[in-house]
Structure formats: C-alpha cells, structure tokens
Amino acid sequence: MKLFNNKIKRLLSVAVLGTAMCTMGVAAAYEPFKPADANNFYKSQALNMQKVSFKSVFDTKIAGNLYLPKQLEANKKYSAIIVGHPMGAVKEQSANLYAQKMAEKGFITLSIDLPYWGESGGSARNAVDPTLYAEAFSAAADYLGTQSFINRDKIGVIGICGSGGFAISAAKIDPRLKAVATVSMYDMGAAVRNGLRHSTTLEQRKAMTEQAAEQRYNEFLGGKKAYTSGTVHEITEKSNAIEKEFYDFYRTDRGMVTPKGATPETTTHPTLTSFVKFMNFYPFNDIETISPRPLLFIAGENAHSIEFSEYAYKLAAEPKELYIVKGAGHVDLYDRVDLIPFTRLGDFFHQYLD
Secondary structure, three states: OEEOOHHHHHHHHHHOOOOOOOOOOEOOOOOOOOOOOEOOOOOOOOEEEEEEEEEOOOOOEEEEEEEEEOOOOOOOOEEEEEEEOOOOOOOOOOHHHHHHHHHOOOOEEEEEOOOOOOOOOOOOOOOOOHHHHHHHHHHHHHHHHOOOOEEEEEEEEEEEOHHHHHHHHHHHHOOOEEEEEEEOOOOHHHHHHHOHHHOOOHHHHHHHHHHHHHHHHHHHOOOOOEEOOOOOOOOEOOOOHHHHHHHHHHOOOOOOOOOOOOOOOOOOOOEHHHHHHHHHOOOOOOHHHHOOOOEEEEEEOOOOOHHHHHHHHHHOOOOEEEEEEOOOOOOHHHHEOOOOOHHHHHHHHHHHHO
C-alpha cells in the first residue's frame, strides 16, 4: 500500500476531513474517548437478521443486513427503511445500529454496504464513485419493493455522514424513496472541492488533482495502489480535534471493523486516483425537486460538519426539518445511543410511511 505524500496529505487534512495520515512522533499518553453510551455493536434481542445481496443496474453486488421482527405478521405489508453507512465505513459501523433501532420501532430495515466497501462488490476496493454509491440506495429499493412483506410505496432512507449526500442524490431521481433523513451529513463533493468552511484554496485543489493524475500513470504502469484521506492510524502532538474524533471511533474497539479482504492499513481510506471524483459531485443541486417528499436533517450542534445540513436545509423545499442535537459532535451521532434522536427519527418515518 502506498499513501499520499506528506505535503498533499496535510493539505487534505486541512481542506477535506482533517483526517489525513500524519507521520510525526507519537504523542505520549493519548487516551481515546469512549463515552459510556457508545454502543456501535448493539445487538437487538427483538429482531432476526438475514444477510442478503442483490444487483444494482450496473450489475454490481450490493450486500446488506435485513432486520425483521421475530414474528412477521401474516399478510402484513411493512414499511421499510434503507440505512447507509458513513463514508469510508461499512454497514457494521453505525448503519447496523440505526437499522436495528428503527426495526424495533416497527419497520423492516436494511443496512447496506456501498459498492467497493465491505461485503459489496466492485473493484478496485475502496474506490470512489458517487453515482454508484447513490445507485446502491435505488438497488436496495428494488430489493425491498419486490419482497412480499414490504409495502413498496412506503420505503424511506437514512443516510449517515457521506451517505446523507448519496441518499439525497438517489432520492432526486428515484421517487420510490418516500422520506429521507440524514444524520451528521457530509456533502463529500463540497468537502473535497472547498474544504470545511470553504478553507481550500485553488492551489490546494489543483495539487490534489495533479497528484491523483500522476498516480494514475504510476498505477497504469503496475505501481502499487495509493490511498488517501480516511482516519489517522496514530495520534501525535500534531493531531487536531477532528483527527482525534474519528480516531476514537474507527481505530479503537469502540467502532473498529476490518472487513474480509481488507487490512487495518486500508480501512476508511479511499483510493487516491478515485478520490478526486468527488469534485464533480453536487448532491444538493435540485434538492428542491424532492418535494413534496419530506427531508429531515439531523446534526450535532458542535459538529464540524453542521454546515452541510444547514445548507441543504436552506436549499430544500417543504416539508423539511433541521433537527439540532444539543451537546453532540459529528461522530457522537454514529453510536451514542443517549444522544441519537431515535424517537424523532421514528416519529418522522411513522408520520410519512405509515
């Protein structure tokens, strides 16, 4: 595995997620933060889980976990919710938790791995393709809408972090997605183009595209795959608060998952050559066309990503809601069950899917 050079990595750290690799000396005695209410690997005793897979219209395998009540009511057509994981994650990170909590509220739920990640298909692994990411939600609707126990007119979606943008992108052209909720949403297009709070300069943007273009030559000629962004593998005296926030989840037993075929060195890291594809991703363009289907944007008041939910809410048409979770940061809403507003999510989907 080859990683981005240090100069470009630091640019990405400032401009994108604040999570690029850092190679300085290890800071002494860093203690990861694991809140008492963090429960990423929650296992419901009220549900059955079935592993399922299905094909997208691009013939890519999409893998998912289907959550069902232990006793399906005969002849009942259930409402359903599709749940997408954070960017660079897999369904076992946050998405399964949300899927189970919503299934406990009476919905059939399906957490999915995006293409190139987890148990879903696609090569090269960890590749970025926003079109295929959005398509995964429509493929999930194909699957759910053809099950005898699902009401195909009552399918909603929850997108966490990057999947918030992908779910919105899907909903703009797929009217079967009847209600959309996002949590700690990232617009990955704006994040890569502009950085947080529009902190990326034109020079930094061009440096990213030039580095990716040069790496394409290297890999075309047989060079090793290069990876970028994602979560740091160590915390140092140079690490910033965002790096620590992601590290505490992805690099500790709080949320760490290494899917089959991956290694700890590659988890969360997109491929360098494909990462720039996000620069052409504009999920909020025409977001108003989703109306009259409802949108619920959930964000922590202290989240570094709150700008994306605020901007999407501003552009969206009614019905829409911006729900701010007091005291919460970005990653808090991945797994902190006492902070995540599951009751509000349940009420939202019952209102629009029942």
